[in-house]
Amino acid sequence: MTLRVLRGWLFATALALLLAGCATPPRPAVPPGVQVWTGRLALNVEGRAGESFSAGFELKGAPETGELSLFNPLGGTVAVLAWAPGSALLRSGGKTREFPSLDALAEEATGAPIPIAALFDWLAGKATPVAGWQADVSQVAEGRLRARRTDPPPVADLRLAFDH
Numbered sequence: 001m002t003l004r005v006l007r008g009w010l011f012a013t014a015l016a017l018l019l020a021g022c023a024t025p026p027r028p029a030v031p032p033g034v035q036v037w038t039g040r041l042a043l044n045v046e047g048r049a050g051e052s053f054s055a056g057f058e059l060k061g062a063p064e065t066g067e068l069s070l071f072n073p074l075g076g077t078v079a080v081l082a083w084a085p086g087s088a089l090l091r092s093g094g095k096t097r098e099f100p101s102l103d104a105l106a107e108e109a110t111g112a113p114i115p116i117a118a119l120f121d122w123l124a125g126k127a128t129p130v131a132g133w134q135a136d137v138s139q140v141a142e143g144r145l146r147a148r149r150t151d152p153p154p155v156a157d158l159r160l161a162f163d164h
Contacts, residue, residue, distance in 0.1 A: 036060040037123050039143065039162030045112050046155040053110070057160075063102075063117035070109070079109050081116070112149065112156040122147060123162065 042054040055078060056071035068081040079092040081102075088105040090097045099105040107113040118135070121128035125140040132151035139145070143163060149156040 034060055035062070035120070035124075037162045039160055041158065041160045043110055043112060043114070043159075044157045046153075046157075057162075059116075059119065059123070063120050066116075066120075068116060081105055081109050083116075112158075114156075114158060119147075123160075 037057075037059045039057060040054065041057050042052075044052040056073075056075065058067075058069045058071075060067055065084045066082070070078045070080075072078050079090060082089045082091070083102045083105065088099040088102050090099065090105055090109055092109075097108075099108060102116055103113055106116050115130040115133060118128045118130045118133070122135045122137055122145055123140065125137050127135050127137045133147055133149045135145070135147040137145060143161060145158075145160040145162070147158045149158075
């Protein structure tokens with residue numbers, strides 16, 4: 001084997017190993033009957049640029065028991081919000097924190113009190129009322145949802161683009 005061929009082979013092997021290390025593992029299969037939505041979300045909080053963000057997301061389960069995973073642009077997990085009766089957990093940065101409610105958990109993770117329980121209805125096209133929020137479900141069939149919170153201030157604008 002010539003030195004040039006050996007270098008090419010070593011470079012290709014190193015590149016393959018590097019790319020394999022960056023790959024995100026496949027997500028576990030979801031049990032039948034469990035609703036799952038994936039896509040991108042953006043939350044803008046008026047006057048609070050530091051509390052505005054966008055992320056990939058996977059929402060699965062139901063308002064009673066479920067999980068919301070947030071991903072960075074490269075597909076790495078930023079945070080996982082998990083809830084069940086009597087439990088609301090935030091897993092982020094290798095740490096797990098417990099919260100008294102799903103609403104408190106959502107506010108800590110996103111910087112605004114997002115009504116995750118109502119989000120399930122909104123993604124299904126039902127404009128379930130939530131105090132202070134107005135959900136526009138008119139484009140859910142096209143994979144788009146917008147919800148706006150006006151009360152209490154500051155105004156928060158939540159936008160989702162999702163796969164069914």
